[in-house]
Amino acid sequence: MKEFWRNFARNRGAVVGLAILLGVLALALLAPLLYPGSPWDMAGMPFAPPGEMGMLLGTDSLGRDVAAGIAHGARVSLLVGAVSTVVALVIGVSLGAFAGYLGGWADDVVMRFTEFFQTIPSFVLAILLVAIFTPTIGSIVFAIAVVSWPPVARVVRAEFLSLRSREFVQASEVLGKSRLSIVFGDILPNALSPIVVLASLMVASAILLESALSFLGLGDPNMMSWGFLIGSGRSVIRIAWWMSVFPGIAIFLTVLSLNLVGEGLSDALNPRLTRNRGGKA
């Protein structure tokens, strides 16, 4: 564990990313304390610029506090990012493990199915799904998960393909372990590091995807999210730039931090790779 942290900390960017991410998490957790009440409350005069009327980041067209929106929006954005990633991982890991471990026709069937999803532009599919199931937080999470599992399945399959013929797996087979316990007990723990790295990047892209959907007006109308804030500010950007800029910065920082952390994780989990890279440079 100590070595893991040392490897992680060697990547300066990753540490900065982790700090930002912790900050965003803290904001999300503390939102109800920092901004009690609903972020939808019309707290002040409409279109108050940042700093005026006691509004740190200004107000929007209905007089809602943009700062409160960003704080409460952090909860929604992070929640959507995390939950949809978990769902996508469950789908992707099970299909990938199934295909990679069994091989043969099972592999063929699962991979063709995966390719089917990969050939459809993911954002268009997400829009379609949300539009069909009407925009609610559930349908958005579902849509994001459905469009983001294929890379997981492919990565997991590749790992399983290479691991299943290793000696420790053969040993377990000889010992008569069930297939299920080999898959989850022996192979999966060894395939975990690329999955963890991938997951951190998926959270980032899920946040972006949710923001894009909300921007297009396909967000849950009862949930304040960052994408909604930008979308509602877009048309009045010439009157109230702060309505779009601050939520935009929030998305930018969060997605950047997740990417940096992902890179740090990748370095920490594959130390040999990092050293090689360091050597080249």
Added chain:
Amino acid sequence: MGLSRRGLMATAIVSPWLMRAGDALAQGIQPKRGGTLTTIVNPEPPVLHVGVNNQAPTLIVGGKIFQGLLRYSAKLEPMPELAKSWEVSADGLEYTFHLQENVKFHDGQPMTAEDVVFSIMKFHMEVSPRARGVFARIKEGVAVDANTVKFVLSAPFEPFLLMFDVTVSAIVPKHLFDGQDYRQAPAVQKPIGTGPFRFVEWQRGNFIRLERFDGYWKPGQPYLDSIIYRVVPDSQSRRLALETGQVQLTQSNDIEPFDVPQMRARPNLEVQTAGWEYFGPLMWLELNHRVKPLDDVRVRKALAHAVNRDFIAQRLWFGIGKPATGPVASSTRFYDASAKMPAYNVEAAKKLLDEAGLKPNGQGVRFTIRHLSLPYGEVFTRLGEFLRQSLRQVGVDLQLESVDVGTWAQRTANWEFDTTINYLYQYGDPTLGVERSYVSTNIKKILFSNVAGYANPKVDALFTQARDAADPKARQAAFSEVQKLLVEEVPLVWLMEMAFPTIYDRKLNNVITSGAGVHASFDDVFLA
């Protein structure tokens, strides 16, 4: 000081037409001939033939090509158009119109009483459901002579005179339609009317070009050489076109409400919200009376008390529109200012809900209802959010549902909603545009009927009484009573008398001269 001599001369020369109320706007400026007006039409109309299609873009462009027998002032008084005068018999059954002389269609054929009878009795009866609803009351329509038309009604119908605007019953050439399928006739694609501008060219997705009709019946008019309607689907591009002077006029939904304040600030542009009185669109929060507790009048009153209608008109629509006061828009005839709906008062709302036995739970929520947002763009999304917060203040949890236009129309028509937003034209008279939303005979699974399911025999009786009375005074009495009854019962929560901004270059004169605004023929519009 006062009118310049030139202005007085102009008044004298162009006389009978300058006698009209609206033209007072141009007093002091001599009409100038020539020039091209470039404006915007959005969305692009499917056809330009008024009657065959009655959507706003068609009516706005078609209003230049066609004309009706009458036009209407902002106070909805009938004014001469193709009819120079008219008489109504004492019993309210016979309507006689005397037509202008020397009126020609764009193909050179003269317009006669036969064309008028054909247009009213056959063409619009066939193609337009709304016109059919009223014209079905005509027992007999005859051409007395070439310039006189007489309609005999089967029963008195006082708002009959409001039905002759170009947007309702444009006069079409009989010789191009008679004996054909009206919707398929070649003249639908190449519209021929009596208006000051004739249809010349239409490049789909690009522009529609109209040119001056030299045989127009008003001497010396129209002043403009041509009008070009450009198709610009993006709202920010439309705004830019107006700002840069590429177009001199925008109307209807062309410019978003939130862009209007900046247009007002530009010295070369004039922003008007008049010119929608003839249509009188009124917006409300539709309540489904089949959903508990919306069947309780105390709850409905509380909802009306909870909403700040001034905020909606001022902050959401940037002052384009007025807070509603009741079921009848203030520009509609027989509006009674003394019938006032519940005022904004949060405490009164809470008290009424307490009385109705709806106590707040631990989260302060008394009851939850689902609100179907009207998918007409951003402002309406904001309106949904505003209503949610307003009702939350009094302990009503409004859950918003976003849907697309088709789903909204379907679910509203099929009563599958708790609350939603809707706005309907009132067409100048409560019988024509208000009655349909409240009478129990119109509780139908059809959009724009009484989808709320409100039923009150007294309201039914009063609307019937007002419809059938020949005397305007008797009608006023019945309408006043029904308005007072409705503001007590609050079947719907009326929100705003809508208007749409007409924005134009100050060089353009006489743009809004009637209650139908930019739907007018523009024969008196000129660039100075």
